[in-house]
Structures are given as C-alpha cells and as structure tokens.
Amino acid sequence: xxxxxxxxxxxxxxxxxxxxxxxxxxxxxxxxxxxxxxxxxxxxxxxxxxxxxxxxxxxxxxxxxxxxxxxxxxxxxxxxxxxxxxxxxxxxxxxxxxxxxxxxxxxxxxxxxxxxxxxxxxxxxxxxxxxxxxxxxxxxxxxxxxxxxxxxxxxxxxxxxxxxxxxxxxxxxxxxxxxxxxxxxxxxxxxxxxxxxxxxxxxxxxxxxxxxxxxxxxxxxxxxxxxxxxxxxxxxxxxxxxxxxxxxxxxxxxxxxxxxxxxxxxxxxxxxxxxxxxxxxxxxxxxxxxxxxxxxxxxxxxxxxxxxxxxxxxxxxxxxxxxxxxxxxxxxxxxxxxxxxxxxxxxxxxxxxxxxxxxxxxxxxxxxxxxxxxxxxxxxxxxxxxxxxxxxxxxxxxxxxxxxxxxxxxxxxxxxxxxxxxxxxxxxxxxxxxxxxxxxxxxxxxxxxxxxxxxxxxxxxxxxxxxxxxxxxxxxxxxxxxxxxxxxxxxxxxxxxxxxxxxxxxxxxxxxxxxxxxxxxxxxxxxxxxxxxxxxxxxxxxxxxxxxxxxxxxxxxxxxxxxxxxxxxxxxxxxxxxxxxxxxxxxxxxxxxxxxxxxx
Numbered sequence: 001x002x003x004x005x006x007x008x009x010x011x012x013x014x015x016x017x018x019x020x021x022x023x024x025x026x027x028x029x030x031x032x033x034x035x036x037x038x039x040x041x042x043x044x045x046x047x048x049x050x051x052x053x054x055x056x057x058x059x060x061x062x063x064x065x066x067x068x069x070x071x072x073x074x075x076x077x078x079x080x081x082x083x084x085x086x087x088x089x090x091x092x093x094x095x096x097x098x099x100x101x102x103x104x105x106x107x108x109x110x111x112x113x114x115x116x117x118x119x120x121x122x123x124x125x126x127x128x129x130x131x132x133x134x135x136x137x138x139x140x141x142x143x144x145x146x147x148x149x150x151x152x153x154x155x156x157x158x159x160x161x162x163x164x165x166x167x168x169x170x171x172x173x174x175x176x177x178x179x180x181x182x183x184x185x186x187x188x189x190x191x192x193x194x195x196x197x198x199x200x201x202x203x204x205x206x207x208x209x210x211x212x213x214x215x216x217x218x219x220x221x222x223x224x225x226x227x228x229x230x231x232x233x234x235x236x237x238x239x240x241x242x243x244x245x246x247x248x249x250x251x252x253x254x255x256x257x258x259x260x261x262x263x264x265x266x267x268x269x270x271x272x273x274x275x276x277x278x279x280x281x282x283x284x285x286x287x288x289x290x291x292x293x294x295x296x297x298x299x300x301x302x303x304x305x306x307x308x309x310x311x312x313x314x315x316x317x318x319x320x321x322x323x324x325x326x327x328x329x330x331x332x333x334x335x336x337x338x339x340x341x342x343x344x345x346x347x348x349x350x351x352x353x354x355x356x357x358x359x360x361x362x363x364x365x366x367x368x369x370x371x372x373x374x375x376x377x378x379x380x381x382x383x384x385x386x387x388x389x390x391x392x393x394x395x396x397x398x399x400x401x402x403x404x405x406x407x408x409x410x411x412x413x414x415x416x417x418x419x420x421x422x423x424x425x426x427x428x429x430x431x432x433x434x435x436x437x438x439x440x441x442x443x444x445x446x447x448x449x450x451x452x453x454x455x456x457x458x459x460x461x462x463x464x465x466x467x468x469x470x471x472x473x474x475x476x477x478x479x480x481x482x483x484x485x486x487x488x489x490x491x492x493x494x495x496x497x498x499x500x501x502x503x504x505x506x507x508x509x510x511x512x513x514x515x516x517x518x519x520x521x522x523x524x525x526x527x528x529x530x531x532x533x534x535x536x537x538x539x540x541x542x543x544x545x546x547x548x549x550x551x552x553x554x555x556x557x558x559x560x561x562x563x564x565x566x567x568x569x570x571x572x573x574x575x576x577x578x579x580x581x582x583x584x585x586x587x588x589x590x591x592x593x594x595x596x597x598x599x600x
Contacts, residue, residue, distance in 0.1 A: 015036070018031055019031075019119070020119045021118070036116040039501070041072055041073035042072040042500055043088070043497065044540075046069065046088035047546055057553070060092040063121075063122045067199050067200060068088045072086070074504070075110070079300075080237055081237060081504060082503060083299045085101070086101055087100045087192070088100075089194075091194035092195045092199060092202075093198075093436050096459070098195070098437075099547075100191035104298045106167040113132065128204060129145065129205070129206050131211075146206070147176070148172075149173075151353075168210075170356075171356050172185065174402070179195070179402060180414055181198070181358040181438075182200075182356050184197045184356070192358055233508070237302050237511050238303075241510030242510070246305065249326060251325040254276060258273060260575070261446060262447065264331070265335045267336060267370065268567070270573050271574045271576060279339070281309070289312065291312060307325050310346070323347070325346070333359070333366070335441070337367045338367075338389030339390060339391070340390070344393065357403060360438055360441075362399060364439065368412075368432065374389070415436055417433045418436070430564075433564060436460060444563065445571050448472060449472045450468045452589045454563065455562055458547040464496060465497075468488050468492035482585075483596075498516070498536055517533040558594075562583070563583075
C-alpha cells in the first residue's frame with residue numbers, strides 16, 4: 001500500500017468544523033460551517049450537510065452523491081451510551097434519503113479530531129482508503145484490500161499505518177460490488193440500512209481510518225454538571241429499564257413477539273413460527289455445552305447489550321465465528337425464512353458481517369426468493385440446494401451469491417423491490433418493502449399505528465425512525481381514533497429525530513423521566529448553548545421538514561406512502577387472525593397525518 005498524495009490539515013479544534021474531501025480531485029478543505037453551529041449534531045447535522053449537496057434527482061451510485069458523517073455532540077465525553085455518529089446519503093435501495101447510525105471508538109475519534117462533520121464527495125478513479133489525523137489527510141492505495149472483510153481491513157490498515165490506535169470504518173465485498181443494502185462497518189458495529197456501503201463502494205473508497213487519540217479532554221461548557229448528569233444516567237442505565245438488554249440483548253424480543261402473535265413468519269405469510277423457541281438466545285444460553293457466549297457493546301456504554309454466540313467444538317473451544325443474536329438479524333434468517341436451525345442462523349449473521357450486508361434486507365431478500373421459488377417464478381436450485389422455507393442450508397450460498405453479485409444473487413442484490421420488477425409482475429405482490437426498504441420484524445397488521453408510521457417514514461420501512469408501536473402496545477385493543485394514531489406517529493418521529501441528533505442510544509430511553517427537558521439540559525451543559533424542551537422539539541420538527549424537502553427534490557410523492565399488498569390480506573394465524581390493513585383507511589390516516597404535520 002502506498003501513499004498517493006497528502007497535505008496538512010488545520011489542527012484547530014472547533015465544534016463547527018467540517019472536513020470536505022473530494023475523492024476525484026484528491027483534495028480536501030476544513031471549513032467552519034454556520035450550519036454546524038445551528039444544528040444539534042448527529043443526524044440533524046448530517047442531514048443538513050447532505051441537504052446542501054443535493055439539488056435534484058440523482059443516481060445514488062454516481063459521483064454526484066455525497067456521503068456525510070457527523071458525530072453526536074456527546075461523543076467521546078463522559079455521557080454514557082452516546083459515543084455514536086450518523087451517516088446520511090441518498091440510498092441506492094430507495095433512491096431517497098437514508099440516515100443511519102453507528103457507534104463506538106470510530107465515532108469518538110471523529111469527535112476528537114475536532115470535526116462536527118465529514119463530507120465525502122466525488123469518486124476515486126481507483127480504490128483508495130483515507131487516513132485522517134490531526135495533521136493530514138492521506139489518500140492510500142487500497143487495491144490490496146479488495147475482498148477483505150471490514151475486520152481484516154481494519155487489521156491490515158493498522159499494520160500499514162504503524163499504530164493500533166487507528167480507528168477504521170470500512171466496507172466489505174458487498175459494498176465493493178455495490179449491493180444495494182451494503183453496510184459500513186466500524187468497531188464491529190454496522191450502519192447502512194438503505195445501502196450506505198454501496199455508496200461508499202461506488203466512490204471506490206474501501207475505508208476511512210481516523211487517528212483521534214491523545215487529548216480526550218474535549219471542551220465542555222459545564223464539566224461538573226456534565227459529570228453529574230452522566231453519573232446519574234449511568235446509574236439509571238444499570239437499572240430495570242435496560243435489564244433485558246443486559247441479560248439477553250434484543251433477542252429477548254423473539255419470545256415476546258411469538259407469544260403476542262406479532263412475529264412475521266415465512267415472508268409475512270404468518271404471524272407466529274412453530275420453530276421460534278429453537279432460535280432464541282435463551283436456546284443458546286441454556287446449552288452452554290454447545291454454545292460459548294461472549295458479551296460486548298459500544299464504547300463508553302454500561303449496558304453492553306451485545307450477546308454473541310459461537311458453536312463449541314468437541315474440545316470445548318469455539319468453532320467458527322461468533323455472531324450477535326440481535327432480534328432483527330435472528331428474525332430475518334430464522335422465522336422470516338422459516339428456519340429453526342440456530343447454527344444456520346448464526347452462520348448467516350456472521351457471513352453478513354464479513355461481507356458488510358444489512359441482515360434485515362438480506363434476510364428479506366432470501367425469504368422473498370423462497371416464496372418466488374415456491375410459486376415457480378425462479379429456479380428452486382438457484383443456490384445449489386433447495387430454495388425453500390425451512391432449509392437453513394441455503395442461507396450461506398444465497399448470501400455468498402448476493403455479496404458477490406453472482407447468478408440469482410445479482411438479482412436479489414438489487415433489493416426486493418427491484419428484484420420483483422425484474423422477475424415479473426407476479427412477484428411484486430409479495431415483495432415486502434416500503435419505498436424500496438425491506439420490512440423489519442414486527443407484524444404491522446397487529447400494530448396499526450406502527451403501520452401508518454412505516455408508510456409515511458421518510459427512510460422507508462424503518463422501525464427505528466417509525467417506532468410508533470409503543471402506542472399500539474399500550475392499547476392492544478387498537479381503539480385509537482385516526483387522529484390520535486396520526487399524532488402518535490408524529491410524536492414518535494420527532495422523538496426519534498431528537499434522539500438521533502443527540503445520538504443517544506435508544507435502549508436507554510426508559511432511563512429518562514422527561515427526555516425533552518433532560519436531553520436539552522444535557523446539551524446545554526456540554527455546549528453552553530441554552531436549550532429547553534420545546535426548543536429541542538422544534539429542532540426535531542425542523543429536521544423532519546428537511547428530510548421531507550430532500551425527498552421531494554429526489555422525486556418523492558405521496559403515492560409512495562403505502563404498504564405492501566400482502567398487508568391488506570388477513571393475518572393467517574394467532575390472536576390477530578383475520579386482521580388486515582385497509583388501504584383506504586390507511587390513506588385517510590395519512591391525510592390526517594399530513595394535516596397534523598402542516599400545523600406544526
């Protein structure tokens with residue numbers, strides 16, 4: 001690996017500094033941006049910076065697209081569960097805005113470099129990696145890194161750069177091949193629902209290495225106040241509000257949703273899975289002779305929600321790579337594909353990590369392909385073993401083919417919306433997506449407020465940006481009025497935006513008595529800028545308007561705010577059997593939602 005060009009960077013550390021890097025011209029500029037002073041940080045700033053880059057419809061995989069990173073305002077401080085960053089770009093999967101989150105040491109390094117944002121423009125003529133420290137930006141030849149996993153890329157870049165303290169964000173083979181749902185990995189965390197990794201690959205950018213170590217005493221307006229709030233939040237985050245995440249992780253949701261009849265199964269044909277118990281994290285934990293458990297989590301987070309399992313070999317040592325038993329990933333390859341083989345599910349998750357693939361979209365694509373094969377629309381032997389629900393042996397070959405863009409995998413790599421269009425009109429009826437983004441693992445027909453939130457979400461079918469299912473779970477009788485449902489969606493959206501601007505982990509949401517007031521107070525203590533609860537909410541609403549504005553420039557129309565055809569069919573089983581989404585009722589709710597939004 002050789003250094004192709006380099007230059008100096010102003011080492012001044014101001015929280016309004018944004019580093020612009022043009023990969024095509026191999027130039028960079030550090031600018032103090034007014035918008036960085038006006039925005040909270042994280043997702044709000046990343047979206048504002050992207051807003052300035054997007055004039056109208058673009059090809060997301062062209063050099064016109066920008067890739068924006070922005071650390072949270074509390075990253076690398078004493079605030080727990082807050083060393084995170086946001087990514088914003090135009091999604092190659094949806095052709096609309098996508099904003100993702102990741103966390104851990106890379107986030108802190110970006111903040112320690114004194115950067116509020118990093119904007120990547122253009123595209124390199126050959127594969128490169130960026131190495132950014134306080135003195136320089138270097139453009140490195142990354143040809144030898146092609147095909148390497150993000151973890152291997154990190155290891156090799158650190159060796160090349162001569163210091164293990166370099167923090168690396170990288171893509172795997174899926175990003176190199178521009179799979180539409182490729183992720184960007186850093187520190188074993190992934191961001192990229194919507195394909196930010198494919199955008200990075202289209203720019204021939206294999207990795208971004210940051211050296212932001214050294215002085216960790218970031219400027220704080222009121223250090224004593226920050227320490228007190230951080231100490232209190234840390235204590236709360238070790239209480240009952242986060243117990244399930246500490247004990248089992250998000251995988252604990254699998255048993256709960258199965259019991260409630262809200263577990264989408266076999267490409268949303270059913271709402272419960274007879275093999276659910278065999279793929280729960282409890283199953284692995286209750287068999288310590290078969291599975292070795294490893295705990296982990298993000299930097300500066302006391303919760304440590306990551307529960308990883310790996311199969312033990314005959315000698316008791318690990319066999320293969322450990323994989324996180326997070327709910328969405330286990331659901332995607334387990335119930336959604338009808339697979340009750342825990343080994344096959346964990347192996348599928350580990351492969352996605354190596355390739356840099358979003359597990360929700362990958363599992364959704366394979367479940368879609370299984371139904372296509374069942375209906376005779378594609379070859380049942382497309383991946384060398386029967387492509388059918390329940391066959392765990394097909395997961396590995398299918399993931400390999402998707403990441404490499406080979407055979408039927410090349411079609412699935414486009415995402416289910418584009419794949420269905422390519423296969424034919426019959427396939428579109430069971431392509432489960434909103435705006436091109438595959439559905440996550442909650443049954444919308446049993447959660448009607450959440451269903452509306454999915455339909456109108458600017459990102460598409462995102463449960464994190466559209467977390468309105470709380471309103472349904474508080475009222476399982478689903479007797480909310482249409483107006484109450486619309487208002488609940490707006491509240492959920494605004495709350496999620498505020499969390500993503502401050503970039504606090506949503507798993508700690510139960511640790512706040514009044515998030516709006518307490519979040520604003522934390523912001524004031526860190527920055528010295530006065531902010532109260534109503535002002536924080538107003539900032540979130542402004543960011544929502546910016547999201548909608550970007551999407552409108554990209555071609556969005558209200559006709560896209562709909563749900564998949566399958567959800568208008570009755571639920572086949574469980575306590576919600578017979579329940580369906582009425583498209584006309586959904587449209588009425590959407591219009592009320594727009595009225596509520598317009599009045600803000």
